[in-house]
Amino acid sequence: MQKKLKTEMVEDLGASRLYRAPGESSHQQPQRWFNAADITVAHQSSLLKQLNQQRRQELFCDCNLLVEGQLFRAHRNVLFASSGYFRMLLSQGPDGLADSVDATFDVFSPETFTVILDFIYSGQLDLSSHNVIEVMSAASYLQMNNVINFCKNFIKSSLEISVKDEDSERCLSVSETCSFNSVAGDETLEQQQQQGPSSVSPPPALWTRDNSRSQSSFIGKDLDQESSASVMKTNPSSPADDLHAESEDLHDPQDPLYTLPGSERRRGKGGTKRKGSNSNRSNQPEDLDLQEARTQKAEKAEELYATLPPIVGVIGHFNRDSNPIMRFKCPFCTHTVKRKADLKRHLRCHTGERPYPCQACNKRFTRLEHLRSHFETIHQARKLVCRKCKCQVTEDTGHVVCEGSRRYRMCTACIQEVDCDDIPMDSLDGANEEPALLLGVDGEEEGDSKRSWMVTEDDDLAEDSGADLIIQQVDDSDEELE
DNA sequence: CTGGGGAAGGGGCCC
DNA sequence: CGGGCCCCTTCCCCA
Numbered sequence: 393m394q395k396k397l398k399t400e401m402v403e404d405l406g407a408s409r410l411y412r413a414p415g416e417s418s419h420q421q422p423q424r425w426f427n428a429a430d431i432t433v434a435h436q437s438s439l440l441k442q443l444n445q446q447r448r449q450e451l452f453c454d455c456n457l458l459v460e461g462q463l464f465r466a467h468r469n470v471l472f473a474s475s476g477y478f479r480m481l482l483s484q485g486p487d488g489l490a491d492s493v494d495a496t497f498d499v500f501s502p503e504t505f506t507v508i509l510d511f512i513y514s515g516q517l518d519l520s521s522h523n524v525i526e527v528m529s530a531a532s533y534l535q536m537n538n539v540i541n542f543c544k545n546f547i548k549s550s551l552e553i554s555v556k557d558e559d560s561e562r563c564l565s566v567s568e569t570c571s572f573n574s575v576a577g578d579e580t581l582e583q584q585q586q587q588g589p590s591s592v593s594p595p596p597a598l599w600t601r602d603n604s605r606s607q608s609s610f611i612g613k614d615l616d617q618e619s620s621a622s623v624m625k626t627n628p629s630s631p632a633d634d635l636h637a638e639s640e641d642l643h644d645p646q647d648p649l650y651t652l653p654g655s656e657r658r659r660g661k662g663g664t665k666r667k668g669s670n671s672n673r674s675n676q677p678e679d680l681d682l683q684e685a686r687t688q689k690a691e692k693a694e695e696l697y698a699t700l701p702p703i704v705g706v707i708g709h710f711n712r713d714s715n716p717i718m719r720f721k722c723p724f725c726t727h728t729v730k731r732k733a734d735l736k737r738h739l740r741c742h743t744g745e746r747p748y749p750c751q752a753c754n755k756r757f758t759r760l761e762h763l764r765s766h767f768e769t770i771h772q773a774r775k776l777v778c779r780k781c782k783c784q785v786t787e788d789t790g791h792v793v794c795e796g797s798r799r800y801r802m803c804t805a806c807i808q809e810v811d812c813d814d815i816p817m818d819s820l821d822g823a824n825e826e827p828a829l830l831l832g833v834d835g836e837e838e839g840d841s842k843r844s845w846m847v848t849e850d851d852d853l854a855e856d857s858g859a860d861l862i863i864q865q866v867d868d869s870d871e872e873l874e
Numbered sequence: 875c876t877g878g879g880g881a882a883g884g885g886g887c888c889c
Numbered sequence: 890c891g892g893g894c895c896c897c898t899t900c901c902c903c904a
Contacts, residue, residue, distance in 0.1 A: 727885090733890050734885075741884070761893060762883070769881075 443470055444513035456494045462502035464509060474512045476535025500530035511539060519546050529723045544724070770798050778803040 446452055446467070453465035471478040481495060497505065504526045511517045517539060519527060528543035719728040720735040724742040729735045737759070740746070746756035748763040752771040757763040769775065773792045778785050779800040790801040 729885080730887085731890085734887090736890090738884080758883075759893095760891095764893095766882075 440513065440515065443467065447509075447513055457505070458494070458496040459500065459502045459505045460498055464502075464505060466509060466512075470512060474536065476537075477533065479535075497533075499533055500526060504530045508534065508536070508539065517542050519543065525723055529721075532721065532723060547724075773799040773801050775801065777801065778806050780806040780809075 447465065447470075450465050453467055455466045455468040455471055457464040457466060468478070468482055472482045478495075504523060507518050507523060507527050508530055517527070519542065524543050524546050528540055528547070531537075531539035531543065719730055720732055721728045722735060722738055722742070724739070727738060729738060740758040746758050748757040748760050749755070750757070750763055750767055750771070752767065755766065757766065776785050776790065777783070778790060779793075780802055783803055785801050785803045790803050791807060792799050793802050793807070
C-alpha cells in the first residue's frame with residue numbers, strides 16, 4: 393500500500409517529482425526520496441562553484457576585462473548569460489567568435505566590478521550603504537536587472553520607504569530568498585519586462601493604483617540593521633523570486649513622507665488626493681512621528697546623495713554630425729537627462745525629498761517653483777478671477793475670501809449673492825503684498841531670496857480648520873509680518 | 875457616467 | 890549650476 397502511494401507520487405508530482413536514491417530498485421523499499429528541485433539546485437550550485445573556481449584560477453577564461461586599468465578575467469559564456477550588456481557585446485558580429493574578448497570600462501571602479509563579478513559567479517551581492525549606488529549604476533550599465541532590483545530593495549529599506557503591508561512579507565522573502573539564477577532568472581525577468589508590466593505578477597507598485605495606505609514593516613527598520621546584514625545572500629534553492637523585487641519601485645507614492653502630514657497624498661504621477669486637503673487635522677503625536685521620520689528621511693536622502701558616484705551614468709548618443717551627445721542616466725530608473733542639474737532635480741522624485749515646505753499649510757514640494765505656484769494659487773489668491781462666477785475681477789471689484797488657509801477671490805456681486813454679511817474679506821492690497829523677510833529651508837536667514845511661504849522644519853504648523861467654507865477674518869498684515 | 879476645471883508633479887530648456 | 894518659465898500629464902472634484 394505504501395509502495396503504491398509513493399509510486400503514485402512519483403508519477404503525479406510533476407515539477408517536484410520524487411526520485412529514488414541511486415542503487416535502489418523499484419522492488420526495494422525506498423530509503424530516501426529526492427526532490428527534483430533539490431537535485432537541480434545542488435547541480436547548479438556545484439556548477440557555479442566550479443565556474444567560480446575556474447575563474448579564480450584563470451582556467452578557460454576567454455574574456456579580459458579592463459576596469460580603470462585593473463584586469464579581470466572571466467568566462468564569456470557566463471558573462472553572456474548574466475548581463476545584457478555582455479550579451480550585446482559578445483553577439484556583435486564575428487568578434488564574438490574570436491578566441492578572446494577584451495572590454496574596457498571606465499564608468500565604474502574595479503571595486504564595484506568586483507562586487508558585480510562576485511555576484512555573477514557566486515550569487516552573493518556584497519552591498520553596503522557605501523557601494524549600493526555605484527553597484528546599482530554599474531548594474532544598470534551592464535543591464536543586470538536582478539542586481540538593480542536587489543539594490544533597489546536595499547536602498548528602499550535603507551530609506552525606510554514604506555510599502556504595503558501585504559507586500560512587506562513578500563519583500564522580506566525577496567531579500568532573503570532571491571535566487572541567483574543569474575542565467576535563467578535574469579532572462580526570465582527580461583522576458584517578463586518585454587511582455588510589459590501587465591504580465592509581471594505582481595505588478596510593480598509604480599503602475600498600481602492601490603488605495604491602500606497601510607505601511608510596511610520596513611517602516612522603522614534600522615538602517616544599521618540593514619547595513620550589518622549588508623551581504624545580501626541569494627539562495628539558489630528558491631525559484632526566481634527576483635521578479636518580486638521588480639514589483640517594488642523605490643519611488644513609493646504610499647510613503648507617508650512623500651507628502652506632508654495632512655496634506656494631499658499623491659498617487660501615481662500627477663494625481664493628488666485632495667480629500668481633506670484643508671490639512672493639518674492630524675493629531676499631534678502623528679505629526680511628531682512624521683516630523684521625526686521626515687528628518688530621518690532627509691538624512692537618508694543626504695546620505696544617498698553623498699554616495700552618488702561623480703557620474704551616475706553616461707550614455708552616448710550621436711547627433712546628425714555623428715558627435716556624441718552625453719546624457720546622465722538616473723540610477724533608479726531608465727530616465728536620462730542632458731544636464732546633471734536636471735538629474736539632481738529628477739532624483740528627488742525617487743528619494744522623496746521635499747525641501748520646500750509651505751508655511752501656510754505645511755505641504756511640501758520638490759521644487760521652489762511648485763511651492764510658489766501653490767502658495768500664490770491657494771493662499772494668496774493671486775488669480776484675478778472670481779471663484780464662483782469665474783469672471784475677471786480687479787482689485788476694485790474683487791475681494792479675497794478666506795477658507796481655512798485657502799484664499800480666493802470673489803466678485804462683489806457673488807459675495808452679495810452669497811449673502812454673507814460676515815464674510816471676512818482681506819484687502820486685495822494685503823493679499824498682494826509681498827511677504828516679508830523670511831527663513832530658509834534650513835531655518836537660516838537668507839534674505840529676500842526666500843519667501844514667507846517657505847516654512848522651516850521647526851515652525852509650527854499653520855492652523856487650518858479644514859471646515860467647509862468656514863470663512864474667517866484674516867489679517868494679512870499680521871500674518872505676513874510673521 | 876462624463877467632461878471641464880483645478881491642483882500638482884515632472885521634463886525640457888532658457889537665463 | 891540654480892532659478893525660473895513653459896508645457897504636458899495625471900488625478901480629483903464637481904456640475
